[in-house]
Amino acid sequence: QLQLQESGPGLVKPSETLSLTCTVSGGSISSSSYYWGWIRQPPGKGLEWIGSIYYSGSTYYNPSLKSRVTISVDTSKNQFSLKLSSVTAADTAVYYCASLQDGDGNWFDPWGQGTLVTVSS
């Protein structure tokens, strides 16, 4: 059974780059059966899709974040990562990684437990 776990700094300074890693277990990240995504949730607010990466290597990003986001895969470590540059306090959120399933559309399942990232000096 696929399991995902986020890791990375819990505190990032304004203007710096937020970097998170999602470690996948129970399956190969390079399998054509899986795609991957990042979603975030500011404290007390709703879910915001950040971006997705597909087996082909294609990436899709939220237009509101596109200029600052990079999602990539490291097959040697069975991980995928998120980089968000030039962060501000508005980027403070719980960040989730998730497997993106493909069928009649796409859906996120399962999700990692989430990691809180606070942007503050």
Next chain:
Amino acid sequence: DIQMTQSPSSLSASVGDRVTITCRASQSISSYLNWYQQKPGKAPKLLIYAASSLQSGVPSRFSGSGSGTDFTLTISSLQPEDFATYYCQQSYSTIFTFGPGTKVDIK
């Protein structure tokens, strides 16, 4: 981008009640609509995918319906563990969007 709205934003209900939550897309999304449940401090959990397909392990009291722009999540008989926030998400576009959520709490 495709905008998603949900109604109501919150509701109060009692155990045993039938609960209906509506999700509307700003354009037709066929049946590319998913529903998630989120409890405080926890990651969202997939309930329904492709508008009406029940995810494995999810109780049958949850059901989804709709196509085009209007969708519904129904809980046939609300249980104590169902008090949570529910989100819809469209995947018609490769630019995914979530609805703002509907919080279901105890009356």
